[in-house]
Every structure is written in structure tokens, then in C-alpha cells.
Amino acid sequence: MPYRRLPNTDQARLRALRTAIQKADKQDYNSQVITFKIAHEAKSFLGIFEKQLSHYQQMLDNQVSANKKYQQVVHNARLYISHFIQVLNLAVIRGDIKKDNKIFYQLDPNTHTVPDLTTEAALLKWGKHIIDGENERVRNGGFPIYNPAIAKVQVHYEVFKEYKITQKQYQNATNRSWEELVGLRERGDEIILDIWNQVEAHYKDEKPFSRLTKCKNYGLIYYYRKGEKELTKADDLTEE
Numbered sequence: 001m002p003y004r005r006l007p008n009t010d011q012a013r014l015r016a017l018r019t020a021i022q023k024a025d026k027q028d029y030n031s032q033v034i035t036f037k038i039a040h041e042a043k044s045f046l047g048i049f050e051k052q053l054s055h056y057q058q059m060l061d062n063q064v065s066a067n068k069k070y071q072q073v074v075h076n077a078r079l080y081i082s083h084f085i086q087v088l089n090l091a092v093i094r095g096d097i098k099k100d101n102k103i104f105y106q107l108d109p110n111t112h113t114v115p116d117l118t119t120e121a122a123l124l125k126w127g128k129h130i131i132d133g134e135n136e137r138v139r140n141g142g143f144p145i146y147n148p149a150i151a152k153v154q155v156h157y158e159v160f161k162e163y164k165i166t167q168k169q170y171q172n173a174t175n176r177s178w179e180e181l182v183g184l185r186e187r188g189d190e191i192i193l194d195i196w197n198q199v200e201a202h203y204k205d206e207k208p209f210s211r212l213t214k215c216k217n218y219g220l221i222y223y224y225r226k227g228e229k230e231l232t233k234a235d236d237l238t239e240e
Helices: 010-026 036-094 099-105 120-139 150-202 208-217 233-238
Strands: none
Touching: 010 036, 010 150, 036 099, 036 120, 036 150, 099 120, 120 150, 150 208, 208 233
């Protein structure tokens, strides 16, 4: 006899619940395979589960859509911060700005490389250093750097910070929805297990192929073990 296995995807859970509910709707009081209590519970749960699945998918879609814009914002911030540091380094090399002034920006006066800006943490750190450093240098009598001006850099830096907060909010909303869905899956599996146990108990005295067929009609899913012979109508005849 093949073994049964509970659904392991949300779509399979939905199919199992819908099949059982459809069969239960056709039974009368004198021919119950599934109790009316569990059938009612399954129907109520199905509506809640479908709604939560839809809500989670919407949250995920919102996050993915927002992330596309966010990645562009991150790119712009990295581009302007990097460009500003390159222009600053060139000004130091030309002698337009004293190399010791790089200390205002938390940069090493003796190197002319751009810091690693691959991470968002690095962008937050160096964006602040560059903006504060330029403002401090100008307050001390230095001429401002143009192309890009620090005001332009700051605009992209602030937009990046705002979008980072918003993106985190999208992620949190998606995670909360996912956690709620996981909890519902556990309850759904309990309901499906109860239904399947009732169905198998009802048909326990049927012959193997007949029992398997009737149980499948209620949504039960069976798997044959490797090398196991599949049941046929002939197997029921041999038991007569």
C-alpha cells in the first residue's frame, strides 16, 4: 500500500482543502465521510488562508518593486560620493587643496584611493564624512569643490537614507506577513491531517485499490515507494 504525505506547498494545501470541502458539501447526514464540524472548520480556514496568501504576495510584490527604485538610489549615492572623493584627490594632487585638509573628511592625506563603497554601511559612513568634511573645510576658508558640489552629493545621500528606511519598512511588513502565513500553514496541516484520518478510517474496510481510489477522491495524496507495485483493480479481485 502506498504511503500518504501531507501537502508541502501552499497551492497543494489549497487543493487538498478545496477538494475535501467540495466532497463534504455533497454528503448528507446519513453518509458522512467527513464530520460537518471539520468540514465547516476547513471552509472557514480556507477563506482566511487564501486572504493571507494574497496579502503576503502583495507585500512581497511591493518590496520587490520598491527595491528596484532603491537600487537606483543606492547607485546614485555611490556614484556622487565616489566622484566627489576623486575630484578632491585630484585637487590635492594639483596642489589646489592642501593634502592635510583631507583630514576634515577622515581621509588619509598620503593616499589618493577611493574608500571601499560597496556596502550600504560604507555609503552611510563615507557620505557623512564627506559632507561634514567639505562643510568644515569651507568654514575654515577653503574654496568649495564643484562638479559635483557638496549640495548635490548631500541630496543623493539624504535620498539614499530615506529610501533605506522605507525599504526596511517594506522588509519588516513582508516578514510579518510571512510569519503569519507560517502559523496558518501549521493550522492548515492540522485540519488536513484530521480530514485525511477521517477519510481513511471511513474506507478502512474497502479493498486496497477501491480504498485508494475513494481516498484520492477526497484529496489524499499517495506515493509509491521505490520498486513498489502500483495497485490496480485486479488486486481487489484477488482478495475475493
